Amino acid sequence: MNTMETSTIKMEDYISAISRLFVLSSNKRHQIRDLKINFSDNIGKLALGINNEIYKKINIDIFRSKLIAEILLYERELDCLFSNYSSANIIEDKELEDELFLLKSYIKVEKTYFSDNNLSINDKFKKDLKQKISVSAPTIFAAAKNPDYLHRIEDSDYGDNFFASAVERNVILIYHLAINRENNKLVDIQNVLTFNISKYRNMISNPTRLFLNVLDDYGIDITINNETRRFFKYVKILKENARGDLSLINAENVGKDNFSMQANFMTTEYGAIVKYAYGINSTIYMRE
Amino acid sequence: MKSKKLIYYSINSYLAFWINENFYNNHFVWCAPVFDPSVLNEYDQNRKIPPSSAPAKIYKRYLEDVEGGDLHSAKIIENKTGLKKGAIINFESGNISEIELARINKIIDSALINEFRPLIYIIPSSMVKTKLKLVDVELTANPLSMEYQVPELNTNEFDIIEL
Numbered sequence: 215m216n217t218m219e220t221s222t223i224k225m226e227d228y229i230s231a232i233s234r235l236f237v238l239s240s241n242k243r244h245q246i247r248d249l250k251i252n253f254s255d256n257i258g259k260l261a262l263g264i265n266n267e268i269y270k271k272i273n274i275d276i277f278r279s280k281l282i283a284e285i286l287l288y289e290r291e292l293d294c295l296f297s298n299y300s301s302a303n304i305i306e307d308k309e310l311e312d313e314l315f316l317l318k319s320y321i322k323v324e325k326t327y328f329s330d331n332n333l334s335i336n337d338k339f340k341k342d343l344k345q346k347i348s349v350s351a352p353t354i355f356a357a358a359k360n361p362d363y364l365h366r367i368e369d370s371d372y373g374d375n376f377f378a379s380a381v382e383r384n385v386i387l388i389y390h391l392a393i394n395r396e397n398n399k400l401v402d403i404q405n406v407l408t409f410n411i412s413k414y415r416n417m418i419s420n421p422t423r424l425f426l427n428v429l430d431d432y433g434i435d436i437t438i439n440n441e442t443r444r445f446f447k448y449v450k451i452l453k454e455n456a457r458g459d460l461s462l463i464n465a466e467n468v469g470k471d472n473f474s475m476q477a478n479f480m481t482t483e484y485g486a487i488v489k490y491a492y493g494i495n496s497t498i499y500m501r502e
Numbered sequence: 503m504k505s506k507k508l509i510y511y512s513i514n515s516y517l518a519f520w521i522n523e524n525f526y527n528n529h530f531v532w533c534a535p536v537f538d539p540s541v542l543n544e545y546d547q548n549r550k551i552p553p554s555s556a557p558a559k560i561y562k563r564y565l566e567d568v569e570g571g572d573l574h575s576a577k578i579i580e581n582k583t584g585l586k587k588g589a590i591i592n593f594e595s596g597n598i599s600e601i602e603l604a605r606i607n608k609i610i611d612s613a614l615i616n617e618f619r620p621l622i623y624i625i626p627s628s629m630v631k632t633k634l635k636l637v638d639v640e641l642t643a644n645p646l647s648m649e650y651q652v653p654e655l656n657t658n659e660f661d662i663i664e665l
Contacts, residue, residue, distance in 0.1 A: 225600070229590055236587035243580075244649075247638045286576055289583040296586060297611055304604040314609060317524060416527060416597070423524060430601045 223260065225303055231261035232296050239276050239292070243285045264295065312447040313426055320365035320377070320422045327366075328359050331401045334394070336476075348408050349385060357387050358403055365422045371448035373478065373489055376401075377421035384411045388424050390476065405476050407432075407494065409502075434473050434493040437464040444492060451486040462486065465493055472497045507535040510630070510650060511557040512623040512660075515564065515581050517613050519621055519662070521589070521606060525598050529655040530588060532637075533557075533625055535648065548648065555649050557622065561665065564620035571615050578618050585610050622663045625652065629659040 234251050241251075252258050269275045274288045333355055349357075361378035368374050378389040386409050394400035407428055417424040426445075433444040439452045451462055465473055477491035512533035522529040536542060538558035539551040553559045560577075567575040589606040592598045598606070627634070630652050637649045 226594075229603075230594055233587070233590040233594055236583070236590060240584070240587060244637070245639050283576075286579060286583075290579055293579075293583050293586055296590070297607060300604050300607045304600055305608070310605055310608050314605065314612075317605070317609075419527065420524060426605075427599065427602070430599060 227257050227260055228299060228303075229296075230257045231264055232292060232299075234258065234261045235265060235276060235292055236289070239285050239289050242276070242279070243282060243289075264292075268292070268295075309441065309443055312443065312445050313429075315369075315372075315447055316367060316377075316422050316426065316445070319367045319369060321367075323364050323366045323376075325361050325364050325378075327364055328361075328391075328401055331399055333358055333391075333401050333403060335403045336405070349382060349387060349406075353382055354387065354403070354406055357382055358389055358391065358406075361387075361389065361421075363419050363421050365420075367422070369448075371489070375404075375490070377425045379418050379421040379424055381411060381418060385409070386411050386414055386418060386424075388414075388421060388428060390425065392478070404478075405494075407499070428494075429492055432494050432499045434465050434495050436475075436491060436493055438462065438488060438491065446488055446491040448490070449488050450484070451488065454485070456486040462488070463491055463493075507627055510535055510625040510627060510634070510652075511537045512625060512652075513557050513560040513564065513620050514623060515618045516621055517610070517617040518581065518585055518588075520617070521585060521609065523657065525602060525606060526588075526592055527656075529623075529652075529657070529660075531623060531625075531652050531655055533623070533634075533650050533652060535650070537622075551648065561620045561622060564618065565665075568615055568619045573615050573618075578615075581618060582610050582613075619664070622665065623655075623660045624663060625655065625660040630655065 234253070234257065238251050240246075253262055265276055268288060268291045272287060272291055274284050274291075276285070276288050279285055279288060335351075335354075357380035358378060361380040363380075364376060364378045366374070366376050373395075374393040376389070376391040378387075378391065380387045380389075388407050388409070389403060390405040391401050391403050394402050409428075411418075414424055414427060417427060429444045435442045435444060436446065438446055438449055453462070456462055459479065460475055460477060462479075463475060463477060465475065473493045473495050475491065475493040478489040480487045480489055510533040512531040514529070514531060519529070532555070534548075534551055534555060534557055536548045536551065536557075539546075539549050539556050540553075540558070542549040563577050564581075567577050572578070586607065589598070589603055589610075593600065593603040633652050633654060635651045635653065637651055639649065
C-alpha cells in the first residue's frame, strides 16, 4: 500500500496524477518525443509526489529512467497503486463479480429475435407501469418486439435473460426480459425504464452496459446473506426454512415504499434461491 | 518506387478489443503499413520498422506468452498497464463513469491468460486516411521507422483475423 495520504486528495486529482505518469512512462517506452506533460500545476505536483513514492519503493525515477525493463517495472508499480486506490476509494467493499458476469456473458442477438414470441408484462411490474413509465403500453410492446439493440445472457443458474434498448423520439427505453419458465414461447418483460436520450446517449448500443449504469445511478443497495450489492445473481439463501419472497431482501436507507424490486426466486428442496435481484430507487427515478 | 499502402496492420489483445467495444465505442490502435517487415527486400524503407513495432513479431510474442501461460510476461504486463492507462484517460475525458473505471480495472486484474490472445486488425487505409497519425518518435529510436496511431478507430473500419 502506498504511504502517501490519499484519503484527503480529491479522487479526480489522484487519478489525473496517475494518468500523467502513465502517459510519461508510455511515451518513454515508445520513445515518443516529449509531449510537454504538465508537472508544475497541483496535479503535476501530486504526480511528482507519487513518482517519489515509487522511487523510494523500487528505486526507479521515471524522469531519469531510460531502460525499457525499468519503465515496465515502474508501470507495474503505477498499476498496483491505481488498483489499490480503486479498491479503497471507488468500489470500497462492493463486490462487482455479478455485474461483471452480465458484461462478460452477453451475446448480441438479432433485434427481430422476439418477433415470433408473445410478449407479456411481469404481473408485479404491471401494477407500477401506469404511474412510473412515461411511454404508452403499445409503444412499450412495439419497441420490445423490435428493439434497436438486444443482448441475451444464457446461464443455467441465472436463466435466460435479455437486455434491450430502443429509442422512441427523445426517450430511451431499457428493457429487462426473460423467457417464461413454463412456456418458452412466451417472453416476460420484467422491467422497463425510460430516460431522456441525453442521459445515456453513448450507451444505447450496449443495453447490458446501459442497465448497469442505470443501477449505478438509480439502483439501491440490497443485502442478502449479509452481503450488500446493487445486483445479485444466483444466491442460495442461508437462512433455514427460508421461502422465496421479497422479505428475504433488506433494502436499506430508502424506505419501504420508495423502491421497486425485481427479483426471481426459486424454492427448492435445499432452500430458497434468488436467481437474480436488483432494485430501483423510485423516488430518484421519478424525480428525474 | 514508393508504393501507396492499402492496408495497415495492428496487433491488439482480445481483452483490449473487448474493453474498447464495451466501454468506449471505439479503438485506439498503433499500426504499421506492413505485417512482417523482415520479409521485405533490403531497399524497402518499411524493412526498417524495428521488431518491437512489427505486427508479425508482436503477434508472435503475444501468442508465445499466451500459449506458455505466462501471465507475468513483459508483453502482457505492458498490455495490462496500457489498458489501465486507456481507462484512466477515458475517465478523465468523461467517456466512462467512476464505477466503470473500477469495473474495467477489475476486469483487467482478473483477466485469464487466454483473454490476452492476439488479434490482427486489418485496416484499409481508405477508411482511416483522415485519422491516421504518424508518431513523432525520438531520433534515437529509429529515424527511418514509420509508426502510426489511429486514435478513434470504429468497429466498422477494420476487420479482425486470428492466425
